[in-house]
Amino acid sequence: MDYRNIITIEPxxxxxxxxxxxxxxxxYDILEYLAGGMTEAEILxxxxxxxxxxxxxxxxxxxxxxxxLFVVSL
Numbered sequence: 001m002d003y004r005n006i007i008t009i010e011p012x013x014x015x016x017x018x019x020x021x022x023x024x025x026x027x028y029d030i031l032e033y034l035a036g037g038m039t040e041a042e043i044l045x046x047x048x049x050x051x052x053x054x055x056x057x058x059x060x061x062x063x064x065x066x067x068x069l070f071v072v073s074l
Contacts, residue, residue, distance in 0.1 A: 003057035003064075018061060020054045030058040 008022050018027040025047060033043050040055050 001056055001060040003061045006054055006057035007061045018065075020050065020058070023049065025050065027058045027061055030055055031062060034059075 006021055007018050007027060008020075009016060009018050010022065013019060013022075014024055014026055019025060020027070020030070030043065030050075034040075034055075038046075040052060043055060044050055044052065
């Protein structure tokens, strides 16, 4: 999935953390909800402005970010 049009990073918003479509909801927020046991349906119900594609973008972004952190640390 190409998440580049969904995940945004703005220096003045949420401390420059990756957010969803310029909103104040971060990738970390969504991943934390999923890790805590929330389902996609529950997240979408709680955050009506989100879409299924937004959640998929977070899941695609996370491993790419980890790969970049690993390469830089070598």
